[in-house]
Amino acid sequence: MAVKTLIEAIRDAMDEEMERDPSVFVIGEDVGVRGGVFLATDGLANKYGEDRVIDSPLAESSIVGVAIGAAANGMRPIAEIQFADFIGPAYNQIVQEAARFCYRSAGDFCLPMVIRAPWGGGVHGAIYHSQSIEATFGHVPGLKVVVPGTPADAKGLLKAAIRDPDPVLFLEHKRTYRLIRGEVPDGDHLVAIGTAEVRREGKDLSLIAYGLMLHYCLEAAEKLAGEGVSVEVLDLRSIKPMDDAAILKTTRKTGKVLIVHEDNQFGGIAGEVMAIIMESAFDALDAPVMRLCGPDVPAMPYNHVLEAAFMPSVDRIAEKARELAAY
Amino acid sequence: MATKTQELTQKGGQHRHRALGLSDEAALRIYEVMRLARAIDERMWLINRQGRAPFVISCQGQEAAQVGSAAALEPKKDWVVPYYRDAGVALWFGMTARDEMLQFLARKEDPNSAGRQMPRHYGSRERHILTTGSPVGAQLLHAAGIALASKMRGEDAVTATYFGEGSSSQGDAHEAMNFAAIHKLAVLFICENNGYAISVPQNHQMAIKDLADRAAGYGFPGVVVDGNDVLAVYEAAHEAVKRARRGEGPTLIEAKTYRITAHSSDDDDKRYRQAEEVALWREKEPIPRFAQYLRQARVLSEELDREISDRVNREVDDATDYAESAPDPSPDDLLKHVYAQESR
Numbered sequence: 001m002a003v004k005t006l007i008e009a010i011r012d013a014m015d016e017e018m019e020r021d022p023s024v025f026v027i028g029e030d031v032g033v034r035g036g037v038f039l040a041t042d043g044l045a046n047k048y049g050e051d052r053v054i055d056s057p058l059a060e061s062s063i064v065g066v067a068i069g070a071a072a073n074g075m076r077p078i079a080e081i082q083f084a085d086f087i088g089p090a091y092n093q094i095v096q097e098a099a100r101f102c103y104r105s106a107g108d109f110c111l112p113m114v115i116r117a118p119w120g121g122g123v124h125g126a127i128y129h130s131q132s133i134e135a136t137f138g139h140v141p142g143l144k145v146v147v148p149g150t151p152a153d154a155k156g157l158l159k160a161a162i163r164d165p166d167p168v169l170f171l172e173h174k175r176t177y178r179l180i181r182g183e184v185p186d187g188d189h190l191v192a193i194g195t196a197e198v199r200r201e202g203k204d205l206s207l208i209a210y211g212l213m214l215h216y217c218l219e220a221a222e223k224l225a226g227e228g229v230s231v232e233v234l235d236l237r238s239i240k241p242m243d244d245a246a247i248l249k250t251t252r253k254t255g256k257v258l259i260v261h262e263d264n265q266f267g268g269i270a271g272e273v274m275a276i277i278m279e280s281a282f283d284a285l286d287a288p289v290m291r292l293c294g295p296d297v298p299a300m301p302y303n304h305v306l307e308a309a310f311m312p313s314v315d316r317i318a319e320k321a322r323e324l325a326a327y
Numbered sequence: 328m329a330t331k332t333q334e335l336t337q338k339g340g341q342h343r344h345r346a347l348g349l350s351d352e353a354a355l356r357i358y359e360v361m362r363l364a365r366a367i368d369e370r371m372w373l374i375n376r377q378g379r380a381p382f383v384i385s386c387q388g389q390e391a392a393q394v395g396s397a398a399a400l401e402p403k404k405d406w407v408v409p410y411y412r413d414a415g416v417a418l419w420f421g422m423t424a425r426d427e428m429l430q431f432l433a434r435k436e437d438p439n440s441a442g443r444q445m446p447r448h449y450g451s452r453e454r455h456i457l458t459t460g461s462p463v464g465a466q467l468l469h470a471a472g473i474a475l476a477s478k479m480r481g482e483d484a485v486t487a488t489y490f491g492e493g494s495s496s497q498g499d500a501h502e503a504m505n506f507a508a509i510h511k512l513a514v515l516f517i518c519e520n521n522g523y524a525i526s527v528p529q530n531h532q533m534a535i536k537d538l539a540d541r542a543a544g545y546g547f548p549g550v551v552v553d554g555n556d557v558l559a560v561y562e563a564a565h566e567a568v569k570r571a572r573r574g575e576g577p578t579l580i581e582a583k584t585y586r587i588t589a590h591s592s593d594d595d596d597k598r599y600r601q602a603e604e605v606a607l608w609r610e611k612e613p614i615p616r617f618a619q620y621l622r623q624a625r626v627l628s629e630e631l632d633r634e635i636s637d638r639v640n641r642e643v644d645d646a647t648d649y650a651e652s653a654p655d656p657s658p659d660d661l662l663k664h665v666y667a668q669e670s671r
Contacts, residue, residue: 025479051479057509062468062502069472069486072457073406075479077472089498096462097469103664105450105458106441110667141665165667 004184007177009151010040010116012184013158014078018048021076024162025052028063028080028116037082038118038177060086064093064115068101071113076162084119084171085131085299098167099142114161118174120212120262122311125174126302132263132294137169138239138272144168144193145239149214151182153237156191164193173211180215194238196246202232205256205324208247208273210236213260213312220317229325239269247273248281255286256324260312265293287327292320329539329549329581341624343558347565349398351626357398357557358621359635361390361614364414366639367427370647371446375592379651380432384447386414388555388587391613392519393489394419395560396580399568400487406477408457408470408488411447412519412586416489421454424642428650435656442656463490464497467516471503474512485571487515487564492581493524495538504579508545513571515564516542516579519554521586526599539581547577554582555613558620587612 004012018024025048026041032055035042045053056063060081067077081087087094094115102110121130138145144166148154154172161168199214200221207217214235221231234250236242251257257277259270270291277289292312294300300310344354364386371383386393393415397407402420409416414427426438430449433442439450440458450458457473459466470488477484494500495518507514518538522529535541542549548570552563560582567578585608589596596605621627 057502057505059502059505061499062471062506065465065468065499065503066472066475066506069408069457069469069474070476070479071472072469073473073476075476092462092465093468093499096460097465100460101458102667104440104444104448104460105452105664106443107664107667108452109450109458110664112667144666 001183001185003181004151005178006148006151006154006172006180007038007040009155009184010158010172011042011044013155013162014041014044015047016188017159017162018044018052023074024076024078025054026078026080027054027056027067029056029058029082031055031080036080038174040116041080060088060090061093064090064098067113067115068093068098068111071111072101072109076112078114078116078162081115081117083129084117084133085128087117087133094137094143094167094169095140099140102166103142110165111167112165114158114168114170116170116172118177119171120173120175121300121307122175122212124302124304124307125300127299130300132261134171134239135263135268138269142167143240145171146193146237147171147173147210147239148237149173149176149180149211149235151180152184152189153191153197155184156189157193157237159188160190160193168193171211175212176215194241194243196237196243197235198232198246198250199235200231200233202230203254204230205258205321206232206234206250206254207258207260207317207321208234208236208250209260210239211262213262216312216314216317217260219314220321223314223318224321224325229321231321242272242276244276244280247276251277251281252284255284256327258290258292258321258324260292260317262294262311264296265291266296268293287324290320290324292317329537329542329551331551343620344624347558347562349561353398354621354626357394357561358617358627359639360418361394361415361557361617362635362639363424363642364390364394364418365614366643367424367646368414370643371431372588372592374431374647382445383592384411384445385586385588385591386412388585388608388612389519389521390415391557391617392517392554392560392582392584395557396487396515396517396564396582398561399564400485403455405484406455406457406470406473406486408466408473408486409449409459410463410466410489410491410494411445411459411461413449413489414447417449417456420456422449422451422456424646425649428646429653432650432653433655434650434653435660436653441660463494464499466490467500467503468506470514471507471512474507474514475510478510478512483513483572485513485515485568487517489517489519491524492518492520492529492538493527493532496532504542504545504577507577508547511574511576513574514577515567515571516577517564518579518581520581520583523586523590523600525590525594526596537581539579542579547579549579549581551581551583554584555611555616557613557617584613585611
């Protein structure tokens with residue numbers, strides 16, 4: 001067991017899978033000698049050569065479209081979109097092509113490919129380097145969407161995504177890259193896609209989150225513990241497929257649920273989690289299900305006051321949790 | 328500027344096909360597949376007009392561009408990434424008349440999509456035909472990806488992708504040619520320039536006369552070929568395949584041809600083009616033209632032509648009967664194959 005940052009865990013996962021399987025390769029902007037703008041692929045070009053760590057032209061549709069063709073012809077590409085905010089030009093390739101290949105060919109052309117994308121705010125990234133895209137792509141059948149929050153999960157889920165027979169959108173919260181350190185099991189560590197994980201046991205209310213917000217929720221839970229409120233924290237870590245059973249289990253346990261995400265509220269993941277609870281655990285509720293989300297403005301502004309006003313914070317989560325606890 | 332090959336291949340005179348390395352049998356096979364593609368297409372329109380099928384998208388007029396280029400490839404070794412008119416390509420790569428009718432009538436047994444897609448959205452791993460969608464242009468990047476995989480494994484397989492001149496306006500077309508050029512990928516970009524993108528004529532699609540001129544901007548050869556001359560198309564494709572197998576990279580082939588039918592069974596082409604124009608092109612149709620050549624070359628006798636007609640008609644009849652009595656998918660099939668794992 002070694003302590004790693006989240007980005008080190010991601011790099012290790014790619015390194016180990018490239019070592020293990022010659023069909024795995026990386027393609028993206030600046031992933032070669034530069035090692036990626038966040039250094040996620042640092043050293044890989046040196047180790048595996050430019051033929052397996054391909055600096056793509058500055059064209060996201062190419063990155064995904066080429067990865068699709070390669071995956072259809074026996075390879076396992078890891079396509080890197082430099083920032084989730086830049087995924088737009090590849091939307092058609094991801095949604096109309098990658099996500100539909102298996103279905104439209106009745107299982108003949110399923111695509112083992114990963115699209116990695118740094119997402120999320122709190123890094124002074126402004127409107128185009130802070131966005132959340134999990135609801136947009138979580139809506140699309142045929143895709144899997146994964147959002148690890150810890151180094152162990154980042155490694156285990158990425159290795160699982162690379163071995164998965166379907167396209168996986170792998171979202172890495174960029175603020176957690178170096179902020180979050182944690183123990184990563186040695187050896188061939190895999191985490192099953194589609195499973196949530198309870199990060200803190202509690203009995204009075206449940207916080208459900210993922211990515212950076214998971215860590216803010218854990219801090220808020222600690223605060224509330226000092227005030228005598230016992231908070232359970234569930235890390236969704238997989239948006240699609242979603243672990244309904246884990247959501248219902250914590251709901252039945254505490255009877256009070258607050259969902260937290262940075263993504264815009266309208267049509268967001270919180271709404272889907274609420275619907276799952278309302279359909280199957282309405283009888284277990286002691287309070288309305290609540291959500292704390294990014295506001296419905298186009299994206300996170302650059303100015304620090306506006307950025308802070310956008311992001312759910314530990315204090316705001318704690319405040320909302322107190323409101324729920326008191327209900 | 329692009330190479331023009333219209334007149335280039337007159338060598339060989341009455342035996343051009345032999346000069347190109349095609350045996351009489353091979354030339355006749357090309358002819359028969361063109362005939363079969365046309366006969367299936369005509370049957371589809373009949374069935375559609377009788378109200379027994381909702382939609383036709385046609386290959387008529389483009390058979391030479393399709394079969395002539397596919398014939399330069401090696402089925403099962405090479406890959407094709409077609410678009411929704413490419414009946415000739417699909418037949419050359421192993422689809423049968425029955426497969427055509429099964430997909431046309433969206434039966435469960437349709438090898439392309441088990442009845443999920445509109446007609447002529449081909450795809451079959453076994454036959455090395457990549458699955459194709461309706462948003463045009465995206466497939467060019469897939470061809471680059473397939474070729475990248477071949478290159479990474481050290482294989483000399485070639486990937487041919489097909490598109491219309493309308494699709495060439497899509498950003499993905501540019502991106503794919505650029506990417507394939509950078510990595511010297513074994514890709515044939517085959518544009519079936521049929522003059523119209525539904526109703527929009529070429530001069531509203533681009534300001535240049537020859538789309539193949541664009542290849543120069545990417546750093547690989549562009550070739551303009553008479554798309555209604557099947558041997559000219561074969562020659563251009565054959566050269567491009569040899570180049571690609573040598574590791575010298577992609578070629579853009581612009582096969583100038585004409586869409587004889589409306590865009591689809593839901594289109595009314597009288598709204599945007601003159602009947603006289605269509606009539607003019609009907610005289611230049613690729614199948615009668617190749618038949619005439621084959622007769623002059625004494626490869627095709629009247630008797631043999633009748634045999635071929637009979638065989639093609641029987642195949643189309645059989646395929647129609649077979650597909651019409653084949654079962655639809657069941658409602659349970661709706662939820663299958665969203666993800667891998669479930670077997671077919």
